Amino acid sequence: MALIELNGVTKYYEMGDQVVKALDGIDIDVEKNDYLAFIGSSGSGKSTMLNILGCLDKPTSGQYHLNGKNVESLDPNELSEIRNLEIGFIFQSFNLLPRATALGNVMQPLVYRSIGYRKRKEMAMESLERVGLGDRVDHLPNQLSGGQRQRVAIARALVTHPSILLADEPTGNLDSQTTIEIMQLFDELHAEGHTLIVVTHEDEIAQHCHRVVEMKDGKVFNDSTTNSAAVTS
Amino acid sequence: MLFSLIESSRSALASIIAHGLRSFLTTLGIVIGVASVIAVISVTQGMSSFIGDTFASLGSNSLTIQSYTPFEDQMKGIRARLTPEDMELIEKRAEGIASITPVLFANRASQIKFGSQTAFSRIMGTTYAFQDVSQSYMSLGRFIAQSDNLTRRRIVVIGDKVRENLNMPDNPINEYVDIGGEWFKVVGLMEAKGEIMGQSQDDIVLMPYNTMRSLQGNQARTDIQIQLSLSESAVVEDVTQQLTTLLRNAHDLDSYEDDDFQIQTAEQLMETFDTVINMVTIVIGGIVSISLLVGGIGIMNIMLVSVTERTREIGICKAIGAKRHHILMQFLIEALLLSLLGGLIGLAIGYGLGTLISSSIPSFPAASIPLWSVALALGFSGFVGVLFGILPAAKAANLDPIDALRYE
Numbered sequence: 289m290a291l292i293e294l295n296g297v298t299k300y301y302e303m304g305d306q307v308v309k310a311l312d313g314i315d316i317d318v319e320k321n322d323y324l325a326f327i328g329s330s331g332s333g334k335s336t337m338l339n340i341l342g343c344l345d346k347p348t349s350g351q352y353h354l355n356g357k358n359v360e361s362l363d364p365n366e367l368s369e370i371r372n373l374e375i376g377f378i379f380q381s382f383n384l385l386p387r388a389t390a391l392g393n394v395m396q397p398l399v400y401r402s403i404g405y406r407k408r409k410e411m412a413m414e415s416l417e418r419v420g421l422g423d424r425v426d427h428l429p430n431q432l433s434g435g436q437r438q439r440v441a442i443a444r445a446l447v448t449h450p451s452i453l454l455a456d457e458p459t460g461n462l463d464s465q466t467t468i469e470i471m472q473l474f475d476e477l478h479a480e481g482h483t484l485i486v487v488t489h490e491d492e493i494a495q496h497c498h499r500v501v502e503m504k505d506g507k508v509f510n511d512s513t514t515n516s517a518a519v520t521s
Numbered sequence: 522m523l524f525s526l527i528e529s530s531r532s533a534l535a536s537i538i539a540h541g542l543r544s545f546l547t548t549l550g551i552v553i554g555v556a557s558v559i560a561v562i563s564v565t566q567g568m569s570s571f572i573g574d575t576f577a578s579l580g581s582n583s584l585t586i587q588s589y590t591p592f593e594d595q596m597k598g599i600r601a602r603l604t605p606e607d608m609e610l611i612e613k614r615a616e617g618i619a620s621i622t623p624v625l626f627a628n629r630a631s632q633i634k635f636g637s638q639t640a641f642s643r644i645m646g647t648t649y650a651f652q653d654v655s656q657s658y659m660s661l662g663r664f665i666a667q668s669d670n671l672t673r674r675r676i677v678v679i680g681d682k683v684r685e686n687l688n689m690p691d692n693p694i695n696e697y698v699d700i701g702g703e704w705f706k707v708v709g710l711m712e713a714k715g716e717i718m719g720q721s722q723d724d725i726v727l728m729p730y731n732t733m734r735s736l737q738g739n740q741a742r743t744d745i746q747i748q749l750s751l752s753e754s755a756v757v758e759d760v761t762q763q764l765t766t767l768l769r770n771a772h773d774l775d776s777y778e779d780d781d782f783q784i785q786t787a788e789q790l791m792e793t794f795d796t797v798i799n800m801v802t803i804v805i806g807g808i809v810s811i812s813l814l815v816g817g818i819g820i821m822n823i824m825l826v827s828v829t830e831r832t833r834e835i836g837i838c839k840a841i842g843a844k845r846h847h848i849l850m851q852f853l854i855e856a857l858l859l860s861l862l863g864g865l866i867g868l869a870i871g872y873g874l875g876t877l878i879s880s881s882i883p884s885f886p887a888a889s890i891p892l893w894s895v896a897l898a899l900g901f902s903g904f905v906g907v908l909f910g911i912l913p914a915a916k917a918a919n920l921d922p923i924d925a926l927r928y929e
C-alpha cells in the first residue's frame with residue numbers, strides 16, 4: 289500500500305459561469321521515502337495539488353487515501369489532526385507566526401498535541417538545531433533572513449515527525465546560494481528517511497528529486513516513474 | 522482541557538501585551554464601568570458600615586414612639602398626637618420597660634444665645650430618664666434632676682457642639698443662655714457623641730420637660746415623643762406589640778384604622794438607612810452596568826477587527842494542526858483576559874476614587890470595598906468578556922484554513 293493514493297481527483301473552481309479545472313482527474317501514488325517534485329507552468333495546478341495532499345483543501349471529486357485512510361470522510365477537526373500528525377507543510381512565503389520567536393513557531397504544532405512546555409521546548413530546540421538554527425531561537429521572524437525563516441519553517445514542519453513533508457516553492461523567495469543550502473537540507477532529510485514532495489518551477493531543484501511529475505492544465509503531463517526519459521541522476 | 526486553557530491564556534496574554542495600548546483602549550469601557558461601580562459601592566458601603574457602628578453604639582434596646590399622620594390626613598388638617606396621658610398610660614400598664622421619658626421639642630425657632638453669639642439647635646424638654654434611655658454621659662456638671670422638673674427650674678444641659686457654636690468657655694457650667702427671651706442656667710455639659718449621617722449628635726439643648734411645657738402656650742395641642750429603654754429580659758417585639766395595643770385602645774382606633782403613631786427601634790432606624798443606601802447602590806449599579814455593556818461591545822468590536830487582522834495567522838495555526846476549539850479558546854480567553862484586566866484596573870481606580878470622594882467631604886466615613894463587590898465587578902466584567910468574545914472567537918474558529926492562508 290502506497291503512502292499516498294489519489295484516484296480520479298478533481299478540483300473545480302466556479303468563477304461566475306466559468307468553471308476552472310485546477311485539477312482534472314489525477315491518479316497518482318507516492319511511496320514512503322519518495323522524493324518527488326511537481327513541476328509545471330504557473331497555473332497548472334501544482335499548489336492546488338499540494339493543498340489537497342496536505343489536507344488543507346478537499347477535492348471536488350475522487351479519492352484520496354493517506355496511510356490507507358480515506359480523507360474525504362473526515363471533518364475539519366479530524367483534518368486538523370491529520371495535518372498535525374502526518375504532515376509538515378513548508379510554504380513559499382514561510383508563513384511563520386509574526387509575533388512568536390523562532391522557538392515559539394517551532395513549538396506551536398506541539399501545543400495542538402497537548403505536549404507540555406518543557407518537552408515542547410526540548411523537541412523544538414532539537415528540530416532547530418537539526419536545520420542549523422540553534423543559535424537564533426529567540427529571534428522574531430522579522431529579525432531573520434529569508435533563508436533563516438525558511439529553516440524555521442522547515443524545523444516547524446519537522447518537529448512533529450510527520451510522514452510527509454510538503455513544500456510549495458520553498459525557495460521561491462530565496463537567493464540562489466540560500467536555495468542551494470535549503471535543497472541540501474532537503475537531500476539530507478530524504479536520506480534520513482523522510483518523504484518529501486516539493487513543488488517548483490525551477491529545473492535545478494527538480495533535479496535533486498528522484499521523481500518528477502510535470503503538470504499541465506490540471507493533469508499529470510509527464511511522470512518520471514512511468515517515463516524514464518525525465519529521470520535525471 | 523486544562524492544558525488548552527493554559528496554552529490559550531499564554532498566547533492570549535502574549536497578544537494582549539503585544540498590542541499594549543490598543544488592549545488598554547479596548548478595555549477602557551470596562552475600566553470606566555467597573556471604576557464607577559466600585560466608587561459608588563465603596564462610598565455607600567463605607568457609609569452604611571459607619572451607620573451600623575453608630576446605631577450599635579446607641580443600643581438596640583431603646584424605642585421611640587411618635588405620632589404619625591398619614592399624608593391624606595395631613596391634607597385634611599388632621600394631626601395625630603401623642604399626649605402626656607399616653608405616656609402615663611404606658612408607664613402604668615406596659616411591662617418590660619426600664620426607663621421612659623417624654624421628649625417635647627420646642628415648637629418655635631430653636632434659637633439660643635450666649636452673649637452676642639446666636640446659634641440654632643435642637644431644643645427639647647425631657648426628664649432625668651432621658652440620660653438612661655439615650656445612653657448619654659456627662660462631661661461636666663449634672664444632668665436634669667427630678668426636682669428640676671417638678672419645680673420647672675430654668676436650667677439646661679447642653680451638648681458640646683452647642684458650647685462650641687456659642688463660643689462658650691471650656692467649662693460652661695453656671696453660665697446663662699437666652700432661649701426665647703428667657704434666661705437659663707447651664708448645669709451640665711454632655712460628653713461628645715459624634716455624628717450620624719453628617720448630623721451632629723451633640724448639637725442638642727435639654728431642659729426639664731415641665732419647663733418646656735410651661736414655655737409652650739397651647740397645652741391642648743401638645744404632641745410629645747416618648748423614648749424608652751427596655752429591661753434586660755424584655756423582647757423588643759413583645760413590648761412593641763403591647764404598646765401598640767395600649768395606644769390603639771387609648772386612641773379609640775377601630776380595627777380597620779391604621780396606627781396613628783409609630784414605634785421605632787434603633788434597629789429599625791438602621792434598617793431604614795440601609796434600605797435607602799441599598800436602593801441607591803442598586804439604581805446606580807444598574808446605570809453603571811449599562812456602561813459595562815457598552816464596554817463589552819467595545820471589546821467585541823476590537824476582537825472582530827483583531828480576528829480579521831489575524832486571519833492569516835489563524836490560517837497558519839490551522840495548517841499546522843489547530844482544531845476549532847484551540848482557536849475558539851484562544852480568542853475567547855483573550856476577550857476574557859482583556860475585560861478582566863479592565864475590571865482589575867477599574868477596581869483600583871474605583872477604590873482610589875471612592876477614597877478620594879470620602880476623604881474630600883469632611884466628616885464623611887472612609888470608603889470600604891466589600892469582597893462581594895470585588896467578586897461582582899470581576900465576575901461581571903468576565904461575563905461581559907465571554908459574552909462579547911463568543912462572536913469574534915466563533916468567527917475565527919470557523920475560518921477555512923485554505924481561505925485564511927490566502928487572505929491578504
Ligand SMILES: Nc1ncnc2c1ncn2[C@@H]1O[C@H](COP(=O)(O)OP(=O)(O)O)[C@@H](O)[C@H]1O
Nearest residue numbers: 301308309310329330331332333334335336337
Ligand atoms: N481559490 C481559487 N479560486 C479560483 N481559482 C483558483 C483558486 N485557486 C487556484 N485557482 C485556479 O486554479 C488553477 C491552478 O492554480 P494553482 O494550483 O495555484 O497553480 P500553480 O500553483 O501551479 O501555479 C489556476 O488557474 C488558478 O487560477
Ligand SMILES: [Mg+2]
Nearest residue numbers: 334335336456
Ligand atoms: Mg503555486
